[in-house]
Amino acid sequence: MALHIEKIAKSRISEVDFNNLQFGHEFTDHMFECDFVDGEWQTPVIKPYQPILFDPSAKVFHYGQAVFEGMKAYKDDDDQIWLFRPDQNQERINISAERLDMPAFPKDLFFEGLTTLLKIDSEWIKKGEGNSLYIRPFIIATENGISASASNRYKFMIICSPVQAYYAGEVRVVIADKYSRSANGGVGYAKAAGNYAGSFYPAKLAREKGFQQVVWTDSCTHEYLEEAGVMNVFFRVNNTLLTAPTSDRILDGITRKSIIQFLESEGINIEVRPIKVTEIVEAARKGELLEMFGAGTAAVVSPILGFSHQGENFELPKVENSYASFIKKSITAIQQNKAEDKFGWRYKVK
Numbered sequence: 594m595a596l597h598i599e600k601i602a603k604s605r606i607s608e609v610d611f612n613n614l615q616f617g618h619e620f621t622d623h624m625f626e627c628d629f630v631d632g633e634w635q636t637p638v639i640k641p642y643q644p645i646l647f648d649p650s651a652k653v654f655h656y657g658q659a660v661f662e663g664m665k666a667y668k669d670d671d672d673q674i675w676l677f678r679p680d681q682n683q684e685r686i687n688i689s690a691e692r693l694d695m696p697a698f699p700k701d702l703f704f705e706g707l708t709t710l711l712k713i714d715s716e717w718i719k720k721g722e723g724n725s726l727y728i729r730p731f732i733i734a735t736e737n738g739i740s741a742s743a744s745n746r747y748k749f750m751i752i753c754s755p756v757q758a759y760y761a762g763e764v765r766v767v768i769a770d771k772y773s774r775s776a777n778g779g780v781g782y783a784k785a786a787g788n789y790a791g792s793f794y795p796a797k798l799a800r801e802k803g804f805q806q807v808v809w810t811d812s813c814t815h816e817y818l819e820e821a822g823v824m825n826v827f828f829r830v831n832n833t834l835l836t837a838p839t840s841d842r843i844l845d846g847i848t849r850k851s852i853i854q855f856l857e858s859e860g861i862n863i864e865v866r867p868i869k870v871t872e873i874v875e876a877a878r879k880g881e882l883l884e885m886f887g888a889g890t891a892a893v894v895s896p897i898l899g900f901s902h903q904g905e906n907f908e909l910p911k912v913e914n915s916y917a918s919f920i921k922k923s924i925t926a927i928q929q930n931k932a933e934d935k936f937g938w939r940y941k942v943k
């Protein structure tokens with residue numbers, strides 16, 4: 594099935610101020626699109642970035658049958674373009690799709706579409722510290738009709754947005770003791786659109802109290818720490834890093850698993866095990882909680898400066914030799930082709 598390519602007449606790139614990008618607000622000239630009809634993925638197309646037209650009854654609007662991915666492309670000083678572990682995103686979108694009863698998108702089409710799109714829009718990937726292209730593949734249910742059942746039509750798309758270094762500002766978090774983003778047997782491990790919709794309200798309540806994010810706990814007891822906002826979460830107690838094991842409530846983050854593998858190879862103590870809220874509160878009281886950080890594609894590592902638990906606020910100390918900054922520097926260097934890739938994580942686009 595040949596990929597059909599329709600290029601724009603004139604690039605919009607000269608209209609974009611690459612030094613003042615708001616995360617996820619500008620998009621490249623082209624997008625990739627492939628429809629699932631009559632039980633089959635049809636001929637994919639790359640075409641000018643443009644709005645898509647749907648019937649108001651399309652199932653995605655009513656039942657949230659939608660999954661997505663987030664990944665980044667980097668350009669090195671020799672103009673080579675790199676992805677970071679794209680095989681993991683390709684596998685994960687199909688894991689998410691299966692949970693929402695959506696068809697898997699074939700691996701060969703995913704890679705052909707993605708790499709061709711990146712080559713066509715390669716001018717949008719800027720070199721230099723912090724610059725990258727954020728890539729958003731997604732699948733949505735496009736069948737018309739508001740009967741509550743899985744769609745028989747879907748659209749797979751990839752859109753791309755140039756971004757600068759992600760800096761969330763000073764981040765302090767509230768440990769969730771009422772709301773949950775996921776539950777046992779639910780869809781928390783999937784990158785399902787509805788997971789994010791459900792997290793916005795608790796995040797707003799946290800912001801109203803002066804906190805930028807929510808640290809999610811297990812939905813049954815709120816006793817175990819699971820994720821931070823839309824990132825996996827790590828805690829440094831003395832010189833040991835802790836992170837929760839993945840489960841059906843936690844997204845199997847690619848940054849998280851890369852950090853674990855990297856730390857093991859560096860000989861830094863890392864424990865992957867259930868982490869009790871009380872254990873972290875105790876460590877904070879004793880001054881043994883030295884760092885907390887989120888891990889995810891957008892920021893790689895995002896330090897957390899303090900947290901609130903049942904109305905009590907804790908501030909983390911300022912540490913020298915922060916693990917968070919060491920990890921961020923090391924992983925970013927691998928992503929940008931500035932360090933040896935001993936794990937085979939980089940994927941060359943061109």
Ligand SMILES: Cc1ncc(COP(=O)(O)O)c(C=O)c1O
Pocket residue numbers: 663820822823824825844845846847848849888889890891
């Ligand atoms: C809920 C959630 N957890 C964790 C992550 C981090 O995953 P990754 O490192 O694959 O970006 C993300 C973002 O992608 C997320 O949305």
